[in-house]
Amino acid sequence: MSTKHTMQDTDLFTRPAAITEVALAAALDGADLPEHLLEAARWSVLGGGKRLRPALVILSCEAVGGRTDHAVHAAVALELIHCFSLVHDDLPALDNDELRRGRPTLHIKAGEPMAILAGDLLISMAFQQLMDSPMDVATKCSLVSELAGGTSSMVIGQVYDTLGGLPDDLEPHQQLQLVHRNKTGALLRAACRMGAFCGMADAGWSQCLSEYGEAVGLMFQVVDDLLDVTQTTEHLGKAAGKDEEMGKITFPGLLGIEESRRVVMELEQQAIRALEPLGPAADPLRDLGRFMAIRTK
Amino acid sequence: MSTKHTMQDTDLFTRPAAITEVALAAALDGADLPEHLLEAARWSVLGGGKRLRPALVILSCEAVGGRTDHAVHAAVALELIHCFSLVHDDLPALDNDELRRGRPTLHIKAGEPMAILAGDLLISMAFQQLMDSPMDVATKCSLVSELAGGTSSMVIGQVYDTLGGLPDDLEPHQQLQLVHRNKTGALLRAACRMGAFCGMADAGWSQCLSEYGEAVGLMFQVVDDLLDVTQTTEHLGKAAGKDEEMGKITFPGLLGIEESRRVVMELEQQAIRALEPLGPAADPLRDLGRFMAIRTK
Numbered sequence: 001m002s003t004k005h006t007m008q009d010t011d012l013f014t015r016p017a018a019i020t021e022v023a024l025a026a027a028l029d030g031a032d033l034p035e036h037l038l039e040a041a042r043w044s045v046l047g048g049g050k051r052l053r054p055a056l057v058i059l060s061c062e063a064v065g066g067r068t069d070h071a072v073h074a075a076v077a078l079e080l081i082h083c084f085s086l087v088h089d090d091l092p093a094l095d096n097d098e099l100r101r102g103r104p105t106l107h108i109k110a111g112e113p114m115a116i117l118a119g120d121l122l123i124s125m126a127f128q129q130l131m132d133s134p135m136d137v138a139t140k141c142s143l144v145s146e147l148a149g150g151t152s153s154m155v156i157g158q159v160y161d162t163l164g165g166l167p168d169d170l171e172p173h174q175q176l177q178l179v180h181r182n183k184t185g186a187l188l189r190a191a192c193r194m195g196a197f198c199g200m201a202d203a204g205w206s207q208c209l210s211e212y213g214e215a216v217g218l219m220f221q222v223v224d225d226l227l228d229v230t231q232t233t234e235h236l237g238k239a240a241g242k243d244e245e246m247g248k249i250t251f252p253g254l255l256g257i258e259e260s261r262r263v264v265m266e267l268e269q270q271a272i273r274a275l276e277p278l279g280p281a282a283d284p285l286r287d288l289g290r291f292m293a294i295r296t297k
Numbered sequence: 298m299s300t301k302h303t304m305q306d307t308d309l310f311t312r313p314a315a316i317t318e319v320a321l322a323a324a325l326d327g328a329d330l331p332e333h334l335l336e337a338a339r340w341s342v343l344g345g346g347k348r349l350r351p352a353l354v355i356l357s358c359e360a361v362g363g364r365t366d367h368a369v370h371a372a373v374a375l376e377l378i379h380c381f382s383l384v385h386d387d388l389p390a391l392d393n394d395e396l397r398r399g400r401p402t403l404h405i406k407a408g409e410p411m412a413i414l415a416g417d418l419l420i421s422m423a424f425q426q427l428m429d430s431p432m433d434v435a436t437k438c439s440l441v442s443e444l445a446g447g448t449s450s451m452v453i454g455q456v457y458d459t460l461g462g463l464p465d466d467l468e469p470h471q472q473l474q475l476v477h478r479n480k481t482g483a484l485l486r487a488a489c490r491m492g493a494f495c496g497m498a499d500a501g502w503s504q505c506l507s508e509y510g511e512a513v514g515l516m517f518q519v520v521d522d523l524l525d526v527t528q529t530t531e532h533l534g535k536a537a538g539k540d541e542e543m544g545k546i547t548f549p550g551l552l553g554i555e556e557s558r559r560v561v562m563e564l565e566q567q568a569i570r571a572l573e574p575l576g577p578a579a580d581p582l583r584d585l586g587r588f589m590a591i592r593t594k
Contacts, residue, residue: 148424149421
């Protein structure tokens with residue numbers, strides 16, 4: 001383990017999150033939006049959150065020797081996409097959630113029409129962010145492809161999760177993996193790959209970060225499922241026990257709590273292994289992987 | 298007037314529409330979507346429609362001497378954005394429309410969750426389309442900027458139209474113009490500009506097409522408002538008289554039918570004038586402008 005970073009090292013999240021927070025606020029305030037739309041966007045985007053995706057972008061960029069400021073627009077873009085997905089997923093027709101990060105969701109705060117439209121706006125703003133980045137045009141195009149692919153996968157995952165339609169010929173645990181590799185994994189993987197692009201990584205290192213992102217992406221969902229059954233609403237800042245209530249398949253529901261914890265450890269190892277060729281510069285990403293896994297211990 | 302193209306010349310729409318239709322179907326079918334999501338996307342995208350935005354992209358590209366096949370991805374991208382906006386605008390929380398192009402809207406056909414998610418998907422697919430285009434990376438970046446800006450403006454226009462919040466210091470007709478320059482005009486203008494980029498137009502010609510797009514963009518909405526008061530539901534393929542019923546400000550409501558028709562003629566002239574430097578290659582665009590104006594006569 002790195003001596004510079006430990007699992008208690010809050011700098012892992014706080015430094016990238018602080019950078020992102022400032023850039024997110026600047027992006028929204030600079031967008032020349034009508035007052036109520038700006039307020040809605042600020043409510044849904046600046047309402048806290050771990051900023052995991054921005055952290056993955058920035059730490060991945062730094063892990064390949066890239067400059068932090070080269071990764072900021074991509075970090076903002078990914079967080080805007082993440083926030084749009086929360087706003088739309090919370091809608092009455094989808095998860096019908098009234099609480100998010102301990103506060104009313106946007107459709108409760110500002111009404112359903114605004115929640116639909118503000119969510120839509122965050123998507124186009126995300127792509128505009130990539131165009132505003134200081135990278136060369138070829139890298140910008142790679143970033144757009146990655147963001148578009150990740151967003152499409154996320155929507156596909158949400159469709160599977162909400163409306164079913166999973167391929168019949170898959171085992172239940174394969175179906176569950178298909179849901180979550182799309183719903184959560186794809187965007188986390190995209191975050192790592194976009195960080196690699198911003199750091200001008202070669203194909204080999206991009207592949208390492210891609211595999212790392214794949215592993216932490218799936219791990220994140222298993223951990224999330226575990227937290228849903230083991231923690232309280234107060235602790236989570238959103239409704240707990242909701243998965244079971246909604247009759248959704250989850251990792252603990254399918255594999256049991258202990259086996260799900262074993263899967264987390266396995267994915268953690270997979271993530272750490274993927275980073276091997278990157279040496280000490282990837283220590284923060286290693287620690288982040290460990291931190292994400294330890295949430296459930 | 299051009300002798301090659303007349304206002305009756307359906308080739309104005311049918312050729313670009315046919316090219317776009319094939320490319321839209323290929324884009325959806327090639328996207329590796331779950332069956333029900335693909336079906337929803339096909340329902341909302343391939344359900345007919347004039348394909349005005351694709352026609353503007355393709356004819357603008359050709360007007361500056363560009364190759365038709367260079368404009369097809371941008372045409373598809375714009376139509377995907379247009380279709381997403383229809384799907385979301387039709388939702389119960391927004392316009393609550395059950396009929397579109399003479400058929401049930403997507404949320405009626407496939408449910409509200411699917412309509413929200415399929416709409417979201419169409420946005421990310423639109424940006425992916427631009428990345429799949431045969432243009433160089435610099436042009437692709439210009440296309441992404443234009444599409445993102447046009448989409449954001451469209452959402453802002455819809456927010457103004459549905460939720461108000463227009464600047465108090467504007468006259469009613471200025472407010473109405475602000476709504477529609479955003480809601481409809483921005484994307485039509487983006488279509489013309491994107492066509493110019495695909496045709497590798499210089500700044501001067503891009504500016505001509507930009508001004509043309511600005512004029513036909515606003516004209517389109519005035520004509521749409523006029524049709525809403527002068528035609529029947531059967532003729533329109535969607536609910537007529539809805540604007541008045543919803544208490545929306547419209548051009549005929551504000552200016553009267555005759556004055557609105559005069560505005561249409563003025564915008565038509567403005568559009569034609571903007572194309573002057575482009576010579577005969579812009580004849581199809583001239584005819585398209587005339588055709589759009591004549592719908593109300």
